Amino acid sequence: SKATSAVDVLVVGGGIGGLAAAVALTQQGLRVRVLERAAEFGEVGAGLQIAPNCTRILDQWGLLDEVKSLGVLPRNIVMKDAVDGSELTRLDLAATEARYGYPYMVIHRSDLHGTLLRAARAVGVDLVTNVAVSGYEQTEGGAAVVHAEGREEAPVVIAADGLHSVARPLISDDEPVSSSYVAYRGAVPIDQVAANDVSTDDVVVYVGPQRHFVQYALRGGEMFNQVAVFESPKALAGEEDWGTPDELDDAFAGSCEQVTKGLPLMWRDRWWRMFDRDPILNWVTGRVALLGDAAHPPLQYLAQGAVMAIEDAWVLSEHVGRQLAAGRSVAELDWDGVLSAYDAVRPEHCRRVLTTARAWGELWHVDGEARVWRNAVLRERSVDDYSYVDWLYGPTALTPDEEADMFVPESQRQAAATSV
Numbered sequence: 001s002k003a004t005s006a007v008d009v010l011v012v013g014g015g016i017g018g019l020a021a022a023v024a025l026t027q028q029g030l031r032v033r034v035l036e037r038a039a040e041f042g043e044v045g046a047g048l049q050i051a052p053n054c055t056r057i058l059d060q061w062g063l064l065d066e067v068k069s070l071g072v073l074p075r076n077i078v079m080k081d082a083v084d085g086s087e088l089t090r091l092d093l094a095a096t097e098a099r100y101g102y103p104y105m106v107i108h109r110s111d112l113h114g115t116l117l118r119a120a121r122a123v124g125v126d127l128v129t130n131v132a133v134s135g136y137e138q139t140e141g142g143a144a145v146v147h148a149e150g151r152e153e154a155p156v157v158i159a160a161d162g163l164h165s166v167a168r169p170l171i172s173d174d175e176p177v178s179s180s181y182v183a184y185r186g187a188v189p190i191d192q193v194a195a196n197d198v199s200t201d202d203v204v205v206y207v208g209p210q211r212h213f214v215q216y217a218l219r220g221g222e223m224f225n226q227v228a229v230f231e232s233p234k235a236l237a238g239e240e241d242w243g244t245p246d247e248l249d250d251a252f253a254g255s256c257e258q259v260t261k262g263l264p265l266m267w268r269d270r271w272w273r274m275f276d277r278d279p280i281l282n283w284v285t286g287r288v289a290l291l292g293d294a295a296h297p298p299l300q301y302l303a304q305g306a307v308m309a310i311e312d313a314w315v316l317s318e319h320v321g322r323q324l325a326a327g328r329s330v331a332e333l334d335w336d337g338v339l340s341a342y343d344a345v346r347p348e349h350c351r352r353v354l355t356t357a358r359a360w361g362e363l364w365h366v367d368g369e370a371r372v373w374r375n376a377v378l379r380e381r382s383v384d385d386y387s388y389v390d391w392l393y394g395p396t397a398l399t400p401d402e403e404a405d406m407f408v409p410e411s412q413r414q415a416a417a418t419s420v
């Protein structure tokens with residue numbers, strides 16, 4: 001069943017990124033085959049925030065109504081101090097939707113992944129499980145993947161194989177970078193938090209010294225999602241066994257009541273150590289292109305990891321669509337042109353997201369006078385000031401020129417002009 005078949009695109013990895021690419025390219029009329037290592041397609045974990053730059057794309061793919069029916073549209077994102085519980089700043093999400101034209105939502109990971117999987121089946125993506133790709137080769141006019149049962153070729157191979165990508169070493173010898181932070185998650189039926197004085201209408205982020213805590217309702221308000229993240233002293237000391245539940249309790253001692261009440265509801269049998277990678281500015285070699293976390297795994301502070309993967313898929317498929325609209329047939333596609341257009345615009349955007357996420361996370365976790373100063377600055381922020389998020393939540397750029405133009409505040413544009 002895994003013999004070479006006639007496909008236009010091979011996608012390695014059936015996570016959110018790989019499935020998004022498969023759906024988008026199939027909607028353009030291409031034949032796409034997805035090779036997934038796991039025995040089943042699925043997602044572990046809990047909630048996911050998806051910003052307007054993602055819901056805009058899901059709408060174009062015809063998936064936003066389904067995603068809306070499964071997710072939650074919170075009223076606000078509220079940032080609070082994790083020690084004293086006071087509010088620091090907020091984003092009004094109704095106003096945010098009005099500004100960008102699309103909602104900021106939260107959804108269970110498995111619901112977003114499931115929506116993409118159903119869409120992939122509906123459009124006829126060839127979905128294959130139990131295939132772990134171990135190598136890549138360039139071929140005459142395409143590329144090939146190698147796995148236990150042989151070798152398959154296609155004009156192009158999209159490697160969406162995550163943080164530990166097998167394809168990335170073709171391009172870069174970098175390794176995942178440990179942040180020494182670890183995440184605990186827990187999604188519970190909403191009645192379990194009824195006595196906890198939580199806001200079920202908002203995404204609330206408590207930021208504090210070496211730790212933060214996130215809360216929001218999921219699944220149409222039936223479930224409540226919490227994420228507890230902290231810096232592990234054992235990781236800093238170079239110990240192997242880091243991020244354990246005893247460290248969780250120590251890290252959150254001295255937090256406000258809303259946070260300490262939430263801690264007993266975290267899943268304690270598994271945790272996620274937080275890694276990212278340094279940005280790389282080229283994701284393409286020959287006819288193999290990286291996509292999603294394989295290309296740009298971020299720290300999660302801007303909540304744009306899955307969103308960037310979906311943007312990657314959209315940009316790739318739109319460049320295919322432009323060639324088809326210009327009169328080429330699928331067989332005549334200029335893949336080198338598509339891949340270089342993709343590589344010209346996505347790495348720089350994602351570089352900025354990765355480095356900004358690191359800086360934003362550092363600001364969440366400061367202590368002492370830095371914390372006092374941070375709180376003062378955040379309290380000063382006007383709630384209708386979008387200058388820090390326009391570049392993220394505005395429409396996804398297809399070219400570097402569009403990226404430069406898109407939603408850049410006038411002050412920054414002038415500064416850029418004078419520095420030339």
Ligand code: FAD
Binds near residue numbers: 161227293
């Ligand atoms: P993955 O999900 O890692 O998928 C890779 C797939 O490839 C897997 O199915 C894997 O089995 C398969 N695979 C791997 N190797 C092979 C191989 N050799 N052969 C075949 N198949 C293979 N993002 C947001 O947008 N919003 C958020 O709010 C958000 N919050 C987050 C919170 C936390 C705590 C964390 C850790 C991440 C968060 N993210 C968030 C990031 C987001 O989860 C990831 O960026 C996203 O899931 C990456 O998707 P992907 O498809 O690129 O990679």
